[in-house]
Amino acid sequence: MPIRVFLVDDQALVRGGFRMLIEAEDDLEVVGEASDGASGFAALQRTPADVVLMDIRMPRMDGVETTKRLAAAGNPVKVLVLTTFDLDEYVFAALKAGASGFLLKDSRPEELLSAIRNVAAGDAVVAPSATKRLLDHVVPKLPGTFPGKTDERLDLLTAREIEVLEEIAIGATNSEIAGKLYMAEGTVKTHIGRLLSKLQIRDRVGLVLFAYEVGVVDR
Known part of the structure; x- marks a missing residue:
């Protein structure tokens, strides 16, 4: 079965462009679209989808709140947040709310299509190059820990696992x-x-945020 994609963006032109790009692929299909978060949330309660392309800023209900409500409602759909550099704080909030990844709006078409497939497969590695670029803007806004205080969950990890966590935090792929x-x-x-499993974190994006919050990697 093709991967079912739902579009949530307040710009009709953007939705139209995404629809044309996605439906040109044999393994992808657009099953619905909405112009704001409230409409998108309501539609997704009755329209099964695998991945949502979610704009961050929209009228009535933004992408952060929509993502949070989908997670709270137990909707299994994966959220791929679309963002621009001036919305970094919203990206962080959306990831904390349960989004599976993020992508810059100026990404190349092949990056978008790859991101959709990766997220649908349960892999939160979305455009590593974008991750590295955007982390420079997101990281300074993370709350972090108090000086001298460490998260007790780190004691559960082996030295090798911490090395892997460090690499994940800077956007490295599995092969890298x-x-x-x-x-x-x-x-x-x-x-x-x-x-x-040890950190009780849902996905790879959560590992990135955890690593920066507890100071595993230097900001």
Whole structure:
């Protein structure tokens, strides 16, 4: 079955462009669209979808609140946030609310299509280059920990798992981590699975935020 995509953006022209791009792919289809978060949330209660392309700023209900409500309602749809540099604080809020990843609005078409497929497959690695660029803007806004205070969950991790976490935090892909740490890509996936389990974090994006919040990587 094709990956079902729902579009939520207040600009009809943007939605139209996304629809044309997505429906040109054999493995993707657009199952609905909405011009604001409130309409999108309501429609997604009756329209099954795998991935939502969610704009951050919209009338009536923004992307952050919509993402939060979808998660609270137990909707399994994965949210891919669309953002621009001047909305970094909203990106962080959306990721904390349960979004599976983010993508810059000026990304290339192939990056968007790849991101949709990755998120649908449960992988939160969305446009690593965008992750690296946007983290420079997001990280200074993270709350962080008090000087000298560490998160007790770090005590659960092995030295190798912390090394993997550090690489994830700077936007490295599994293959990049494998090359740098001299391990098989399958071993990297095993370490990531253990990190998610031990830290009780939902996905890879959550690992990035955790690493910066507790100071595993230097801001």
